[in-house]
Amino acid sequence: MSATPSVEAEKTGKVEAPNSPRLGEWRTRIRAFTQAHRSWTIVIGMAIGSVVLFFWAAFPPFSFVQGQNTWISGFVNAGVFILLALGLNIVVGFAGLLDLGYAAFFAFGAYLYAFGASPFTHLHLPFLLLLVGGAVVAAVFGIALGAPTLRLRGDYLAIVTLGFGEIVPIVFLNAEKYTQGTNGIGGVDRPNIFGYEFPGIDQTAYYVLMTIVVTIVLILVYRLLDSRIGRAWAAIREDELAAAANGINTVTTKLAAFALGATTAGFAGVLNASKLTIVDPTQFQFQVSFVVLAMIVLGGMGNPFGVAVGAFVLYNIQNVLLKQLNAVTDNLNIPILQDIDFVKFQFLLFGIALVLMMMFRPEGLIPSQRRRQELHSAEADSEADLEALAPDAGEVAL
C-alpha cells in the first residue's frame, strides 16, 4: 500500500511532460537537484522567497495596504508563528501526540530572555547564548512535563498539556516578585549580534535573523523526519503497540518529540521577546496554542513545508486581512457590513475552519502523502471491519 502513492506521483509526473523539451529538461534537473540536496533546496528557496517578499512589499498589491516596514514587521511576527507551528508539528504531526499547551514552552523561551537581558535583572547576556538557552530551558520543561504523562493514553496527554498551558501563564502572573505580574518585564534588550545592535524601527535586521532561524529549523525538521527517530515517530503514530513490539522505546521516543517540539517554541519565545521588548503573561494564553494548532491542521499535519505555509498565511489573514476588511467595510456605506467587526470574529472563523478541515480534509491543504493515507485508511478499515462482523447490525432496533 505505502509504495503506491509515490509510484503514482512519478507516473503522473511523467505523463504531464511539458511541451517544450528544454523546459522539460530543466524541470527534471531541478527535480533531481531537490531530491538529492534537500537542505540546499531549502536554503535557496528561503533565500529567493525572503528576498522577493522583502522587495515586493514595497510594490503593489502590498503597498496599497500598508508600508514596507509594517509588512516586514508582520513577516517577522509570522516567522515566530512558523517556528511555533514547525515545533508543534513535530509533536502532533510526526509523533501523533496532541499538545494543547504548547504556548507554555513559548513562554519559557520568552521569560528566559527577559531574565537574561533586561534592566529588571540587570543582566545583559549575549543574544545568541540566550537563544540557545531559551531552547534548552523549553526542552527541559518539555521533558519534565512529558515524563510523567507519556506513559498514559494519548488523550490524557491532551488534557494535561491543556492544564499545563493554563497554569504556566498563571504562575508567571502570580509570581509578581520575579516577573512583575501583569505589567510584565519591559525594556528587554534588542538583539546584539557580534557588536551589531538591532535598530528599533527598521525591522530589516529582524527579518534577516528570522529568515536564517526559520531556514535552519526547516532543514533540521526535514532531516529529523527521515532519520531513525522520525521513522520511530511515524511508527508510534500509526500503531503504538506494533512499534513497541518492534523494539522502539515508546517513552523515550515520545519524550524526544516533546523536547524537540519545545525547543523550537523556545527559539520563537526568545525571538518574539527580543522583537517586542516586553514579555507579559497575556502573550501566552490558550488562544496561541489554539491558533498554532489551527495553522498546522490547515497547512497539512506532518508536512513541514505545508505547516510553514499554513502558519504564514493564517498569520497574515489574522493580522492583515481581517483588519483591512474592517477598514474597507467602514468606508463603504453598507449598514450591516459597517457594523461587523471582523477581528472579533477571528477565533470563531478559526474554530469553524479547524472543524471543517478535520471533517472534510483532515490531511490539510498541502498534505504529507503518508499522513493522508493514514487519515483516510483508518475510516475505511474500521468500516470494513464492522461490515464484516455484522453486515446488518445497524438496522437492528434495541
Next chain:
Amino acid sequence: MTAAAATTTVSTVRHRPAWAIPAIAVGLVVAYFLVLTFVLSLNPQTSAAAPQIAIQQVANALSIGAIYALIALGYTMVYGIIELINFAHGDVFMMGAFFAVLFAGVGAGSVPGLLHLNGPVENVPLLVLYIAATLAVVMPITGLLNLTIERVFYRPFRGASRLAPLITAVGVSFILQNVALVVFGSGDRNSPQIFPLSWRVDVFGASVPVLNFVILFIALALMFVLQTFVRRTRLGRAMRATALDQQASKLMGVDVNQTIALTFAIGGALAGAAGVVWGYNFGFVRQDLGFNAGLKSFTSAVLGGIGNITGAVLGGFVIGFIENFAASLGLTRWAEFSVFMALTLVLIFRPAGILGQQVGERA
C-alpha cells in the same frame, strides 16, 4: 431483542457493599472539615472561630463541588462510551448558564431576557416554581445542544483515528465560546440570583446560606436519578453494554448510535443544570466560563476514575475541596494551580483514579 436481555449482569467495578460510597463521601467531608479546622486554627486571625469558618467553607466547597460533579458526569459518561474527551462539554455548561440568564433574567448582550427577574424572590412556592421551570427549560436545550454536537461533529469520526475527533472537539469548544462572545458580549454578564442569599441557617454555631444546601440537593437528586436510570432501565443497560464493548453490543442488537446520542443528551442536560445553579451561586456568567470549569470537571472525572459515574461525583467534590482549601488559606490565585497539580499527581501515581480499575492501555 432477546439477545440484549441476556446481558443482564454487566459490571466492570468490583463489588462493594451498598454503604461504601456514602461512607467514603461522609468520610471525605469530615476529613476535609478536620484538616481545614486544624489549618485555620494555626492562623492567629482565624483561630478564634476556626470550626465555624471551616463549616462555612465546607458548605461552599460542597456547592462548587456539586457543580463540578454535575459537569464531570458528562465527561465521564462520554469518555466511558466512546473514549473521546469532549472538550466542548465545559462550553455546553457555559451555554446552559447563559440560557438560564436568557430565560429567567434580563438577558445578555443584545439578546433580551424572558422573565426579567432581577433579584431575590422571597415567595417560597414561586421561587420553587421558577427554579423548576428554569431547569425544565435549560436542561432539554443543553441536552439537545450536546446531542447536535455529537451528531454533526463527532459521529462522522466514529471508528476513525483518535486524533481527528479530539482536534475537532477542541474546535467545537472554540466555536461555542466565540459564538457566546459574539452574541452575548465579553466580560461578566449579570445572572439573576433569585434565591435569597439572606436566607441562612445555623449549623453548629456557623451561619450557612440555605442556597448551599439547595444546590447540593438538586445535584444529588439528579445524580440519584441518573444512577437509577443507568442501573435499572433498558436504555441504561444498553449504555453500560456499549461502554464495555461496542461491537459486541451491536451484535447483541443494541442500537449503538442511539445509545451514544442518548449519553450525550444526558450529559448535556446535567451540564445545563450545573449552569443554572452556577448562576444562582455566583451571580455572573461569562463566555470563557466553560474553559476552566470544564478543565476542573475533567480533572474530577479522572480523579474518580474515568468512565465511573460514582467516581466522577466523588472526584467533583474532592476538586471542590482542593480549590476551596487554597481559597480558605487566602491563596485564591493559586487555586487553579493546585487543582492542576492534583491532576498531574493523580495521573502519575494512580492513573485509574480513586474508584477506577486498572484498565489495559489501548493503543
